[in-house]
Amino acid sequence: MGSVYSKIDGKSREFYILLILFSIFTLIGFICFMVSYISGHHVLGSSNIIPWGMPIIITIYLIGLSAGSLILSALTYVFGKEEYRPIARLAVFLAIILIFGAMIGIALDLGRPEKSWRLFMFFVLNNMRSMFALNGILYGGYFLIGMIYLGAIFADKYKFIKTMGKIAIFWAALVHMGTGAIFGFIATRPIFFSPIKPFEFLSAAMVSGLALLIIVVVAIFKFTKRNLNKDIIFSLSRLLRILIIVLAVMVLVDKLTHLYSPHREPTLWLFTGPYSWIFWLLQVGFAYIFPLLILFHPRYGKTLKGVMVAAFLVVIGIFGERFSLVIPGTAYPLPFYPGKIEGIWGMAGSFPITPVESFMSLGIFTLMGLLFLVGLKNLELLPVDEIGEQTSEIAKKI
Amino acid sequence: MPRWGMVIDLDKCVGCQACSTACKAENNVPHGSPDDQRLRRDIYWNKVIAVTNGKYPRVNTELIPMPCMHCDHAPCVTVCPAKATYRREDGIIVQDFRRCIGCKYCIVACPYGARSFNSKEQEEKEYHRPDLPPDRNVWGQWPFPTRTHGVVEKCTFCFHRIDQGIKEGKKIGTEVVPACVEDCPAEARKFGDLDDTHSEVSRLLSSRGWIRLREELDTKCKVYYLPR
Numbered sequence: 001m002g003s004v005y006s007k008i009d010g011k012s013r014e015f016y017i018l019l020i021l022f023s024i025f026t027l028i029g030f031i032c033f034m035v036s037y038i039s040g041h042h043v044l045g046s047s048n049i050i051p052w053g054m055p056i057i058i059t060i061y062l063i064g065l066s067a068g069s070l071i072l073s074a075l076t077y078v079f080g081k082e083e084y085r086p087i088a089r090l091a092v093f094l095a096i097i098l099i100f101g102a103m104i105g106i107a108l109d110l111g112r113p114e115k116s117w118r119l120f121m122f123f124v125l126n127n128m129r130s131m132f133a134l135n136g137i138l139y140g141g142y143f144l145i146g147m148i149y150l151g152a153i154f155a156d157k158y159k160f161i162k163t164m165g166k167i168a169i170f171w172a173a174l175v176h177m178g179t180g181a182i183f184g185f186i187a188t189r190p191i192f193f194s195p196i197k198p199f200e201f202l203s204a205a206m207v208s209g210l211a212l213l214i215i216v217v218v219a220i221f222k223f224t225k226r227n228l229n230k231d232i233i234f235s236l237s238r239l240l241r242i243l244i245i246v247l248a249v250m251v252l253v254d255k256l257t258h259l260y261s262p263h264r265e266p267t268l269w270l271f272t273g274p275y276s277w278i279f280w281l282l283q284v285g286f287a288y289i290f291p292l293l294i295l296f297h298p299r300y301g302k303t304l305k306g307v308m309v310a311a312f313l314v315v316i317g318i319f320g321e322r323f324s325l326v327i328p329g330t331a332y333p334l335p336f337y338p339g340k341i342e343g344i345w346g347m348a349g350s351f352p353i354t355p356v357e358s359f360m361s362l363g364i365f366t367l368m369g370l371l372f373l374v375g376l377k378n379l380e381l382l383p384v385d386e387i388g389e390q391t392s393e394i395a396k397k398i
Numbered sequence: 399m400p401r402w403g404m405v406i407d408l409d410k411c412v413g414c415q416a417c418s419t420a421c422k423a424e425n426n427v428p429h430g431s432p433d434d435q436r437l438r439r440d441i442y443w444n445k446v447i448a449v450t451n452g453k454y455p456r457v458n459t460e461l462i463p464m465p466c467m468h469c470d471h472a473p474c475v476t477v478c479p480a481k482a483t484y485r486r487e488d489g490i491i492v493q494d495f496r497r498c499i500g501c502k503y504c505i506v507a508c509p510y511g512a513r514s515f516n517s518k519e520q521e522e523k524e525y526h527r528p529d530l531p532p533d534r535n536v537w538g539q540w541p542f543p544t545r546t547h548g549v550v551e552k553c554t555f556c557f558h559r560i561d562q563g564i565k566e567g568k569k570i571g572t573e574v575v576p577a578c579v580e581d582c583p584a585e586a587r588k589f590g591d592l593d594d595t596h597s598e599v600s601r602l603l604s605s606r607g608w609i610r611l612r613e614e615l616d617t618k619c620k621v622y623y624l625p626r
Binding site for chain 1: 453473508514548612
C-alpha cells in the first residue's frame with residue numbers, strides 16, 4: 001500500500017503545445033458537429049443503407065478500451081496484485097475519460113442530440129425491451145461507479161475501494177457485453193447476429209484496454225522521465241498474449257458459424273468484398289497475427305520496443321475490428337425476396353469518408369486527450385518512483 | 399378493434415411506381431436529388447423492387463412493391479429506445495417524430511429496408527407545395543406537421559386517412575384507403591381489416607395462396623402478396 005502518487009507539474013513547453021493542439025482540434029470537431037447538427041447528417045458518411053458511421057465505431061471502440069482499462073485496475077484493488085499498483089490509478093482515470101468520450105460519440109451520432117435525455121428516462125419514456133435503453137442504464141451507471149471508485153481511491157478508503165472495485169469490474173463486464181448485445185441481438189443483420197457477440201466484445205475490450213494501458217503507461221513514464229519497472233510491462237504483455245488468443249478464438253468461432261447458411265452470403269462478402277482488407281489486414285493482421293508473432297518472438301517479445309509495437313498494432317487492429325463489424329455488417333443488401341434484386345436496392349452500400357465526419361471523430365479523441373492532460377495536472381495519478389533517483393519532491397517539479 | 403393489413407396482387411402489379419409517387423405526394427415525402435439517390439440518402443416510404451431469377455433467355459422478373467410491412471412482431475418497435483415507434487391498437491406501426499432521437503437503431507433492425515433517415519433540411523417549398531391534395535383541409539392537420547431532419551421516417555398506412563374516415567363513419571377498405579391503394583391503376587393493392595372475415599382482404603387471402611416476405615424472421619407482417 002506504500003505507493004506515493006503525484007501530479008505532473010504541467011509547466012513544460014511540450015505540455016502546453018499538446019494542450020493547445022488538443023484544444024484546437026476539439027474546437028474544430030465541435031464546429032463540425034454543429035455543421036452536421038444544423039444542416040443534417042448528409043454531411044456525414046452514413047446513409048439509409050449504412051445507418052451507423054464513424055461515431056458509433058468510435059463509441060464501441062472507446063467503451064471497449066474503457067471497460068478493459070477498468071477491469072485491469074481491479075487487478076490491484078480487488079485481486080491484490082501489488083506489482084500493478086503504480087498504474088492502477090491511471091487505469092481508473094483513463095476508464096472514466098474513455099466512457100465519457102464514448103457517450104459523446106453516441107450523442108454525435110444521434111440525429112437529434114438535444115433529445116438524448118430521452119435515453120435516460122428509464123422505465124418512464126423508455127422502451128426497456130430495447131438493448132439501447134438497457135445500455136443507457138449500463139453506461140450511466142458505469143460512469144457513476146467509475147467516479148465513486150476513483151474518489152474512493154483518492155480518499156484511500158481501502159475497504160470501500162475493494163467493494164467498489166468488485167462492483168466496477170462486474171459492471172464493466174456488463175457494459176461491454178451489453179454493447180455487444182446491441183449488435184448481437186439484431187436478427188436482420190447476419191454479420192451482427194450471434195449469441196457470442198457479447199463475449200467477443202468483452203474479450204476485445206480486455207485486449208484493447210490492456211494494449212492502450214501499456215502504451216499510455218510507457219509513454220507517460222517516458223514523457224515525465226520517471227523510471228519504469230519493466231517487469232510490469234512484460235507481465236502485462238504476457239496477459240495480452242493470452243487475451244489476444246481468447247479473442248481470436250471467439251472471432252474464429254463466430255465467423256465459422258456465419259459461414260453456414262443463412263448467414264453465408266454476407267459473411268463471404270465481408271471476406272472477399274470491398275471491405276475485406278479491413279477485415280484481413282486490420283482485424284486479423286494487426287489485432288491478432290502480428291502482435292502474437294511479436295509477443296511470442298523469443299527476442300522482440302522481451303524488449304520494450306517490441307511490446308510497444310505489438311500494443312500499437314492491437315489498438316489499431318481492434319479499431320479495424322469495430323469498423324469491419326459496423327460498416328460491412330449493415331452494408332450488405334437485405335434479401336427482401338429470393339433472387340437477384342436489381343437496381344440500388346440490391347447493391348451493397350458504400351461508406352464515404354467525409355471531412356466533417358473525420359474531424360468530428362478526431363475531435364472526440366482530442367477532447368479526451370484534453371481531459372486526460374487536465375487530469376494529469378490536477379490529480380495525483382502517477383506514482384512517484386521510489387526505486388530510482390526520483391524523490392517525491394523532484395517528481396513534483398517535472 | 400380492426401387489424402389493418404394490405405394484400406398486393408403480384409399478378410396485377412405492372413411496376414409503374416404509381417404507388418411510390420402517390421405516397422410521396424400524399425405524405426409530402428421529400429423528392430431526393432440524384433446525388434441523394436446515389437448516396438442512398440433519399441427517403442422512400444414505399445418502394446418497388448425488381449427481382450430477377452434465371453438467365454437469358456429463361457429469365458423471370460418479379461416486381462415487388464414494398465411499403466412498410468407493419469409487422470405484428472415488429473423488430474423496430476422492440477429496438478426503439480425512446481418509444482418513438484410503436485404499434486397502435488389497430489396494428490399500424492407509427493413513428494413519432496417528436497419522440498425520435500435519431501439513433502437509427504430501427505433502420506439497422508428493420509428486415510425490409512422500410513425506414514429512411516431524414517438526413518437534411520429540405521427545401522421549404524417542398525413542404526408547402528401548392529399542388530398538395532386540395533382536400534387536405536378537409537382531413538385536417540397531418541399528425542406530425544413539422545418535418546425535421548435527424549429523425550427516422552416510414553410508411554404509416556396513411557393512418558390520417560383511416561382515422562378521419564372512421565370519424566366520418568366511412569367504410570375503411572372501400573371508401574377510404576391509403577394513397578398507394580387508391581392510386582394503383584392495376585388495382586393490385588387491397589386494404590382492409592384482416593380480422594374481419596367479410597373484408598376484401600380476407601376474401602382474397604382465403605381464395606388464393608399468399609406469401610409474406612422474410613417469414614423466417616417471424617415478423618408476422620401484415621402486408622401479404624398473392625404470387626403470380
